[in-house]
Amino acid sequence: xxxxxFAALFVLLASCSRSPVTLPHVFSDHMVLQRDRPVPVWGxxxxxxxxxxxxxxxxxxxKADAEGFWRALLPATPAGGPYxxxxxxxxxxxxxxxxxxLCSGQSNMELPVERCLDAVAEEIKDYANPNVRYLGVPLxxxxxxxREDLPACTWQVLDSERTGLSWSAIxxxxxxxxxxETGIPVGMVNVSVGGSPIEAWLREDVLExxxxxxxxxxxxxxxxxxINHFNATLYSDWQNAHNALPENRNAKWKSVDIFSxxxxxxxxxxxxxxxxxxxxxxxxxDGWTGASILHLGAMIDADSTFVNGQYVGNTTxxxxxxxxxxxxxxxxxxxxxxxxxxxxCGGNPAGFVPDKxxxxxxxxxxxxxxxxxxxxxxxxxxxxxxxxxxxxxxxxLYNAMEAPLKDFAFAGFIWYQGESNCGNAAHxxxxxxxxxxxxxxxxxxxxxxxxxxELAAFEHSELTDYDWGWNRVQKEQRRTAEKVAGxxxxxxxxxxxxxxxxxxxxxxxxxxxTNVILSSRP
Numbered sequence: 345x346x347x348x349x350f351a352a353l354f355v356l357l358a359s360c361s362r363s364p365v366t367l368p369h370v371f372s373d374h375m376v377l378q379r380d381r382p383v384p385v386w387g388x389x390x391x392x393x394x395x396x397x398x399x400x401x402x403x404x405x406x407k408a409d410a411e412g413f414w415r416a417l418l419p420a421t422p423a424g425g426p427y428x429x430x431x432x433x434x435x436x437x438x439x440x441x442x443x444x445x446l447c448s449g450q451s452n453m454e455l456p457v458e459r460c461l462d463a464v465a466e467e468i469k470d471y472a473n474p475n476v477r478y479l480g481v482p483l484x485x486x487x488x489x490x491r492e493d494l495p496a497c498t499w500q501v502l503d504s505e506r507t508g509l510s511w512s513a514i515x516x517x518x519x520x521x522x523x524x525e526t527g528i529p530v531g532m533v534n535v536s537v538g539g540s541p542i543e544a545w546l547r548e549d550v551l552e553x554x555x556x557x558x559x560x561x562x563x564x565x566x567x568x569x570x571i572n573h574f575n576a577t578l579y580s581d582w583q584n585a586h587n588a589l590p591e592n593r594n595a596k597w598k599s600v601d602i603f604s605x606x607x608x609x610x611x612x613x614x615x616x617x618x619x620x621x622x623x624x625x626x627x628x629x630d631g632w633t634g635a636s637i638l639h640l641g642a643m644i645d646a647d648s649t650f651v652n653g654q655y656v657g658n659t660t661x662x663x664x665x666x667x668x669x670x671x672x673x674x675x676x677x678x679x680x681x682x683x684x685x686x687x688x689c690g691g692n693p694a695g696f697v698p699d700k701x702x703x704x705x706x707x708x709x710x711x712x713x714x715x716x717x718x719x720x721x722x723x724x725x726x727x728x729x730x731x732x733x734x735x736x737x738x739x740x741l742y743n744a745m746e747a748p749l750k751d752f753a754f755a756g757f758i759w760y761q762g763e764s765n766c767g768n769a770a771h772x773x774x775x776x777x778x779x780x781x782x783x784x785x786x787x788x789x790x791x792x793x794x795x796x797x798e799l800a801a802f803e804h805s806e807l808t809d810y811d812w813g814w815n816r817v818q819k820e821q822r823r824t825a826e827k828v829a830g831x832x833x834x835x836x837x838x839x840x841x842x843x844x845x846x847x848x849x850x851x852x853x854x855x856x857x858t859n860v861i862l863s864s865r866p
Contacts, residue, residue: 363393363408365432368492370752374499376440376477376531378753379423385431386415386751398430415751423528438501440477442529443522446754446787447515448545448746449761451538451663452800455846457516458509459664462701463848468505468516475523476502477531478511485740487562490547490747499531512536514760514797517854518861525858533752535745537735541764542775544741547786550778552771555738562737571732582689582728586618589723597623600719607719608693615693619722623683624713632708633675638682640666640713641700642844646687652680662692663846665700675706682713690727697843736764750786757783758857760797762821763845766813773820780828793864794831795857796821800847801840834860 367387377383389395389408397404397416408414418429425440447453457468477499484495502508508516515532522530537544543555551559562568600607602622610616638656640649642665648658649668652675657668682704688694696702704711735741759779765772776796784792798821805814818837825833834857841847 363390363395363432365389365395365414365434367431367434367436368748369494369497370479370533370749371429371436372498373436374438374477374501375436375479376442376444376499376529377418377421378444378755379421379441379528381420381753383418383421383753384415384751385418385429386413387431388412389414389432395432400427425529440475440529440531442475442531443526443755444531444533444753445515445518445756445758446746446749446752446783447512447532447534447536447758447760449536449759449797450540450764451536452763452797452846453512453514453534453536453758453760454538455513455850456510457513457850459846460513460848460850462665464513464517464851467851468508470505471502471508471520472504473502473520473523475527475529476516476519477529478502478508478515478519479531479533480511481533481535481745483537483735484744485544485735485737486743487559487568487737487740488743490743490750492748494745494748513850514758514853514857517851518758518857521854521858522861525862533749533754535741535749536760537741537745539733539764540736540741540761542761542772542779543738544736545746545761546739546775546779547742547747547782548739550782551738552775559738562734568734571734575731575734578729578731582725586687586723586725589725592721592723595621595721597718597720600717601715602696602717602719603698605693605695608688608695615688615727616721616724617688617690617694617727618725620686620688620694621683621720621722622686622717623681623720624717625679625681626704626711626713626716627679628675628677628706628711629708630677632706632711633677634707635672636670636675636704636706638666638668638670639701639703639705640668640682640684640696641702642666642697643684643686644692644695644697645689648685650683650685652676653683662697663844670704685722690730699843747786750788752787754787754789754792756793756795756861757787758795758797762799762817763802763814766817769813769816769820772817773823776820776824777828780824780831791830793861794828795834795860795864796825796831797834797853797857798822798836799840800836801838802842802845804842805840830864832860832864 365387391410391412393408395406395414399418404416406414406416421441423442426438429436479499482495512534515534519530519532644662646660654674702713780794799818825831
């Protein structure tokens, strides 16, 4: 009987000492760990449980504290792999050791490869490289304080052309060119959010008074619920009110220049918000009627588009290029019609962005759609109220998307942001210095290299007054790189597109970022 009890006790103790572990989302199969320095690994288990970490034939034993938290330090490892990291009964496979970069900012950092295909399609064609890895962190924000873990995400391997389409284009090209140049695996952790100001990426204790006041207002009882309720019905309420209006039976089709915007204003010169109908007819010969691609540049604001009465695509805001597939059987020999239902919601008048591609690519040839349009007024509406973007509020993105990475090891920080701070551009340099200092503190790397990608030119910013907000942000970016040790500027101002805040040539930006990273190393 004693032997049985002893055996049972032994099994119980063994099971307690081999407690299951829970790992943060930054740890998964296919990840990249930073080379040549000790690397922290952490997670949770039963309080007091023993945790054994097996790495490269070496064991690191630690014990979970009273809250169940444990942390181990892996020995410095040179570049290589793939390896297996085993933590109790959890095995993470296909791990590489190389250089890992934390990438952050707003839409130009977030912009995926698939949005840049007009410029980079040939560059990515049939490309794969198992030494290139990517962790895209989903949008999340929190105003109560720093979180312990990221939202659910997993590392990906660049094992096919299609895999990389959803990756940040700057992350994709920088990692690819670095790997090709050095032979060292590269991992990119991308925590960027389109439209986000720098204040959203700063932690609470370093916020300026104006940002701290805004954060405190968000913490007032019921404030977030009220904002979320307002946002939840904003678009549907406006659209439903629009649809409930009677049709504009007096409107008649008139020939227009779609780039003039005169059709988007009334006799008093005021913007006409609501809907506009535009159509363009064209004739196709035999052999031109198969599956095609319709290019309609970019529009302000949203559109639904039809070919011969059949819906072919829609876009809900102004920036993405309209590139709609027209399925087999829609086009016909003879007369065809493209019709656009264009919605101007507020702010800028309805319009089409010039110097973009407006054409129909058919199996037989290309039809230009720059001219020959007709316009008819739709239903007029008051401008739609502006949405409250909570992800742009102070400290929220830092708390949910960057704070959980404070113990991870990185080779450097790549930052592409500033478009949303043109309104307080004179103060941007101070905020940027604060960001550099706090990131280095949080990541426990006082000399962490910090790479600032300069804003690309936009709306002929290179020709305007130097103190215009856009130019002033560029000036503060350059000044910070000159002033703060270990901060480097990636030149980018010459790569802009005057009519697009999201220039597509991210391959050249990747080349330049790679060159700056390599030249900054001893």
